[in-house]
Amino acid sequence: MLLGATVLTNSAQAAGNIKFTEYDLPNGLHVILHEDHSTPIVAVSIMYHVGSKNEDPQRTGFAHFFEHLLFEGSDNMKRGEFMKMVQAAGGQLNANTSQDRTFYYEVLPSNQLELALWMEAERMNYAKIDLEGVETQRKVVKEEKKQRYDNTPYGQLLNVVFENAYTKHPYRWSPIGKEQYIDQAKLEEFMNFYRTFYVPNNATMVIGGDINPEQTKAFIAKYFGEIPKGTKAIPRPTEKEPVQTAEKRVQFYDNIQLPAVIVAYHTPEMGTDDWYALQLLTQTLSQGKSSRFRKEIVEKQQKGLEVGAFMLPNEDPGVAFMFGIVNAGVSPEDMEKSMLAEIEKVKTGTIGDEEYKKLINQAENDFVSQNQRVLGVVENLATYHTFMGNANLINTELERYTKITKEDLKRVANKYFTKENRLVVYYLPKSEEKKG
Numbered sequence: 001m002l003l004g005a006t007v008l009t010n011s012a013q014a015a016g017n018i019k020f021t022e023y024d025l026p027n028g029l030h031v032i033l034h035e036d037h038s039t040p041i042v043a044v045s046i047m048y049h050v051g052s053k054n055e056d057p058q059r060t061g062f063a064h065f066f067e068h069l070l071f072e073g074s075d076n077m078k079r080g081e082f083m084k085m086v087q088a089a090g091g092q093l094n095a096n097t098s099q100d101r102t103f104y105y106e107v108l109p110s111n112q113l114e115l116a117l118w119m120e121a122e123r124m125n126y127a128k129i130d131l132e133g134v135e136t137q138r139k140v141v142k143e144e145k146k147q148r149y150d151n152t153p154y155g156q157l158l159n160v161v162f163e164n165a166y167t168k169h170p171y172r173w174s175p176i177g178k179e180q181y182i183d184q185a186k187l188e189e190f191m192n193f194y195r196t197f198y199v200p201n202n203a204t205m206v207i208g209g210d211i212n213p214e215q216t217k218a219f220i221a222k223y224f225g226e227i228p229k230g231t232k233a234i235p236r237p238t239e240k241e242p243v244q245t246a247e248k249r250v251q252f253y254d255n256i257q258l259p260a261v262i263v264a265y266h267t268p269e270m271g272t273d274d275w276y277a278l279q280l281l282t283q284t285l286s287q288g289k290s291s292r293f294r295k296e297i298v299e300k301q302q303k304g305l306e307v308g309a310f311m312l313p314n315e316d317p318g319v320a321f322m323f324g325i326v327n328a329g330v331s332p333e334d335m336e337k338s339m340l341a342e343i344e345k346v347k348t349g350t351i352g353d354e355e356y357k358k359l360i361n362q363a364e365n366d367f368v369s370q371n372q373r374v375l376g377v378v379e380n381l382a383t384y385h386t387f388m389g390n391a392n393l394i395n396t397e398l399e400r401y402t403k404i405t406k407e408d409l410k411r412v413a414n415k416y417f418t419k420e421n422r423l424v425v426y427y428l429p430k431s432e433e434k435k436g
Contacts, residue, residue, distance in 0.1 A: 018377060018394050021213065022385070025220070027229040028201025032381045032391055033216055034208035036374055042209035043375045044116040045105035046124070047382035049204075050197035052099045052177065053170040053237050053316070059185055061177015062193050064097040065141055069190070070104070070198070071095070072133035074122035079133065082119065089115055097175045100315040101386055107375060110210035114219050120205070121223035124198060129190055142179050149176055153256050157323065157427060160252045161264050165319050165423045169241040192232075199230025204385050208378040241266070241317060248423045253433040258305060260427040261335040263322040263343070265416050270313050271388050276400045277412040278320055280359055282309040284351065284409065285322065285342060287362055292345070293324070297338045303330045304338075315387045319423075320416070332426045347413045351406045363401040 020034040055062050073079040086093045091108030104123065106116045149155040159174045166172035205224070207216060244266055268274050286293045286309035293307040309322040322343070324335045351359075370376040371394065384393040 018371060020381060020391065020394075022391060025200065025225060027224070027227055028199075029224055029227075030204045030385060031217075031220055032204065032206040032385065033211065033213050034206070034374075034377055034381065035211055035213055036208060036377075037210050039374075040110050040210050041107060041374065042110045042113045042116070042207065042211055043105060043107045043378045044113065044120060045103065045206050045375075045378050045382055046120050047204045047206070047379075047386050048102045048104075048198055049100075049202050049234075049386050051097060051101050052173060052175040054197065054235060055170065055173075055177070057170070057173070059181045059189065060173045061141070061175070061179070061182050062185075062190075063102055063197075064175040064177060065137060065182055065190075066193065066198070067095045067097045067102055067104075068137045068140055069129065069133060070123050070127050072137070073128040075126040075128065077119070077122055077128075079128060082123075085115070085119065091116070098312075098314075099171055099175060101383075103379065103382065105375065105378065113207070113211060113216065117219050117223045121227065124200065124203070124224070125227045127194060127198070129187070129194055131187055134187060134190060138182055141176075141182060145176050145179060151255070154254070154260060154325075154427065156252065156254055157260070157262060158321075160250065160425055160427070161262055161319060161321060161423065164248060164250050164425065165244075165264055165266065166241055168239045169316065170237050170239065171241075171314070171316065171318070196230065196232045196234060199232075199234075200224065200227050201229050202234050204382050206378045206382045206385075208374045208381075237316075244421050244423075247419050249426075250423070251426045251428060253428050253430045256427070256429050258325055258328065259332045259335075259429065259432075260323055260325045261332050261339060262423075262425040262427060263336070263339055264423045264425070265320045265418075265421050267311060267318050267320050267416060269317045270315060273400070273404075273408075274412050274415070275311075277404050277408045278416060279311055280363060280401060280404055281346065281409050281413055282311055282320055282322075283362055284346065284355070284359055285309040290358075292342050293322075293339070296342055297324060297335075301338055303327055303335055307339075313383070313387075332428070336424060336426075343413070343417050347410065347417060351409055356406050356409075360402055364398060367398045367401075 020032050022032040024030050051063050052060065071082045073081055086106050089108055089112045091106055091112060093106040095104045108116055162171050162174055267278050285291060286307060297304040297307050303326060304324045305327050306325045311320050312318055322339055324339055326332060326335045380394050381391045385391040
């Protein structure tokens with residue numbers, strides 16, 4: 001949901017220790033404050049610990065639907081005024097939903113802090129959830145699905161991987177969900193979802209920027225202190241994905257011109273030593289012009305138009321993705337063979353000192369770059385607390401990367417990048433389906 005351009009705000013905390021304070025309100029709202037006077041702006045955010053994995057399998061898409069619905073207005077705010085009020089105050093706002101959480105934020109001149117807090121309190125306690133808003137957002141969400149997924153080349157890539165990589169865990173459906181479930185849902189179902197998840201004891205508020213901490217605490221107490229704690233049990237998925245014991249192969253047809261090959265492997269949950277090592281390993285394969293996939297498959301063999309490897313920061317055990325879009329005249333089989341060959345080289349060969357040093361430098365640069373933006377700091381603090389209960393990872397997580405050795409990279413490659421743990425997807429043009 002794009003309600004404003006991403007705000008890249010310079011922070012004085014570009015490097016070194018990022019200072020913050022945190023505390024809980026009696027209603028369970030966790031608050032984190034980060035003071036930074038380098039620019040006269042403030043970022044106000046709330047991360048609700050609800051994503052698509054918290055949904056009923058017969059009502060998928062609810063968390064993403066609420067990302068939209070909670071901009072409709074409130075008991076004390078006219079419909080459609082949310083965005084107008086922030087923009088009139090010189091600010092920008094946005095929201096996004098993942099499988100694990102929903103994140104709302106505003107970036108405003110620092111003298112508008114109280115406005116942002118009032119608006120987020122309205123969203124949390126007095127949201128306008130009625131038939132008019134539900135019907136409006138039903139249309140919006142359907143259009144977004146059509147534009148971003150159905151009519152975008154390779155737009156179904158992540159959906160296809162998760163739907164086939166998972167059999168039990170709720171990662172098997174994506175945040176966009178199925179439009180028929182949103183159509184079938186009654187108003188009371190939406191109200192129940194709101195009362196269950198959008199409560200202070202399921203939220204982390206992070207405020208960063210040009211703030212006076214004591215005044216900020218007073219504002220928070222004023223607007224959030226009287227919001228009642230949620231009384232419903234907050235459901236957390238308990239399903240564990242069974243260990244995959246045999247390679248899975250899938251063909252998927254879409255409106256594309258050039259085939260793509262996706263190779264995906266199950267990974268451990270975020271925060272484990274192996275997860276950090278695998279994150280570096282995917283960067284070895286695809287980050288930068290000198291990465292292994294690009295040098296070998298794109299430049300030397302000229303088999304691929306585009307290649308990549310990445311991991312999503314999932315709270316529960318996730319997936320490492322490798323993909324290649326083939327050049328004209330190259331078969332998916334050829335692309336798969338080249339991709340697997342590069343993966344095999346990591347498992348059996350060696351990583352040189354220069355390549356390893358570059359990899360660690362990339363990790364450090366990425367980490368520092370994200371924390372050069374006050375919004376990046378705010379989101380990181382929220383994520384670390386929500387997923388791992390430790391906001392200070394913003395200062396210590398880099399050490400988890402730098403302690404990884406070349407031997408660790410080889411070890412995790414052999415542990416996780418196995419045939420038995422692999423899903424291979426041939427993402428093919430619909431014209432080929434007709435031939436079959």
